[in-house]
Amino acid sequence: MEKTGEYKRYCASYLVNSKGKLTYSALGNELLNCAGIHANERGFGRKTTSDGTYGWVLSRLVMEMNDMPGEYEDFTLRTWVESIYRTFTNRNFEILNHKGHSIGFARSVWAMIEMEKRQAVDLLSMHGENMAASVDAEKECPIDKMSHIRVHAETPIVQNAVKWSDIDINQHVNSMKYTEHIFDLFSLQWHEAHPTRRFEIAYMTETRYGDTLGYYMDEVNEKEYVIEIRKNDTTPVVHSRIIFA
Amino acid sequence: MEKTGEYKRYCASYLVNSKGKLTYSALGNELLNCAGIHANERGFGRKTTSDGTYGWVLSRLVMEMNDMPGEYEDFTLRTWVESIYRTFTNRNFEILNHKGHSIGFARSVWAMIEMEKRQAVDLLSMHGENMAASVDAEKECPIDKMSHIRVHAETPIVQNAVKWSDIDINQHVNSMKYTEHIFDLFSLQWHEAHPTRRFEIAYMTETRYGDTLGYYMDEVNEKEYVIEIRKNDTTPVVHSRIIFA
Numbered sequence: 001m002e003k004t005g006e007y008k009r010y011c012a013s014y015l016v017n018s019k020g021k022l023t024y025s026a027l028g029n030e031l032l033n034c035a036g037i038h039a040n041e042r043g044f045g046r047k048t049t050s051d052g053t054y055g056w057v058l059s060r061l062v063m064e065m066n067d068m069p070g071e072y073e074d075f076t077l078r079t080w081v082e083s084i085y086r087t088f089t090n091r092n093f094e095i096l097n098h099k100g101h102s103i104g105f106a107r108s109v110w111a112m113i114e115m116e117k118r119q120a121v122d123l124l125s126m127h128g129e130n131m132a133a134s135v136d137a138e139k140e141c142p143i144d145k146m147s148h149i150r151v152h153a154e155t156p157i158v159q160n161a162v163k164w165s166d167i168d169i170n171q172h173v174n175s176m177k178y179t180e181h182i183f184d185l186f187s188l189q190w191h192e193a194h195p196t197r198r199f200e201i202a203y204m205t206e207t208r209y210g211d212t213l214g215y216y217m218d219e220v221n222e223k224e225y226v227i228e229i230r231k232n233d234t235t236p237v238v239h240s241r242i243i244f245a
Numbered sequence: 246m247e248k249t250g251e252y253k254r255y256c257a258s259y260l261v262n263s264k265g266k267l268t269y270s271a272l273g274n275e276l277l278n279c280a281g282i283h284a285n286e287r288g289f290g291r292k293t294t295s296d297g298t299y300g301w302v303l304s305r306l307v308m309e310m311n312d313m314p315g316e317y318e319d320f321t322l323r324t325w326v327e328s329i330y331r332t333f334t335n336r337n338f339e340i341l342n343h344k345g346h347s348i349g350f351a352r353s354v355w356a357m358i359e360m361e362k363r364q365a366v367d368l369l370s371m372h373g374e375n376m377a378a379s380v381d382a383e384k385e386c387p388i389d390k391m392s393h394i395r396v397h398a399e400t401p402i403v404q405n406a407v408k409w410s411d412i413d414i415n416q417h418v419n420s421m422k423y424t425e426h427i428f429d430l431f432s433l434q435w436h437e438a439h440p441t442r443r444f445e446i447a448y449m450t451e452t453r454y455g456d457t458l459g460y461y462m463d464e465v466n467e468k469e470y471v472i473e474i475r476k477n478d479t480t481p482v483v484h485s486r487i488i489f490a
Contacts, residue, residue, distance in 0.1 A: 014274040029259040188454040209433040
């Protein structure tokens, strides 16, 4: 089996923004979906680990796009494992448009946890062999790794209770729902004038129905913002950086 | 070409709720997507009408489900035209689970409008021939048509400004985003105890970025609610009925 997996996708109407381009949260959903398929196909997916005792958890995701697929267009996702460590693994992605031209890349960091205890497992002893066979050392991912993010703002610009539609099958706020909420911190007019070039998100802890999420934001450069989401005014949940064109 | 179109779909992780079942808004998105493909294939889609001058607009949608596809399951959508009138058409759907068993049906009403003027066109003269060839008189849709909805509540239970992520390529709030927001009127605990059996939604006027949406709700029976969404405290935008099991 090829080390790098390749998956055809279709940009349906309901995945695009007001400019007719695939949103970052919809792209993120598809990346995570393809990561799961790639791992399952190669023997180290969630499905292959004794009926749900263990699951993959996304720790960080960076997406950097020069363009996005448009409404009704096909596109292609490629994904491969870059490296494996004891408690985490780096997985990369390339995104190609309907003409087969590369339009962007993504980097992600994952851990596998024991679902009940929420404790990271030793990847090398659990999946070392299958994962090692999937490391594609020849594929390059020419975007920077996740940056260090520090937010100084002391007042949230938005505060929202977690909604039913935020919650996924694990009873936590879905990772891409945070992304959607971060994009909603900027106006329609801003988004229409400034396509997002790069988006980073790191997950520190989980949130549940009943929690309140506060969004703290600094402008660090022109068209560059860092965001911290805190639950119930205290615990940092998510760090994010968004860079507009 | 077959009158009824049949489309295979996959229930990815990001389409399910806390119980691991496809959400009504995700199902609705797929129904609308397949309606578009079905119409395009048969010569009366948006794509076949001179570069976007005309577009299909959803007027009403009813979904009644005995079960929903689960996470990672394949499912099948069937869609056909029930009837054609001068300014609207009835399109129905059947939903089958991964075993090929029917798990529910949907009914929808559509108009085609001239996009600039927002005026309905005469379907019989514009598409009569192609559409007539797609009317499947033998397929049954054994669920009730949309009911009449009247809401008496005078105070909104929720009021929200339209967000960037609500807006679609037509610069209006996306039809399935209203659905998601209506489901968010009920708690996680309520949804987990009461799967939705039937959902109705009718669209009266469009809303834009900058509008504020108020949600007015009456309990009409045990486990049955009607909702009116009003923009800017006055104009009715959406009528909806939700019936839980």
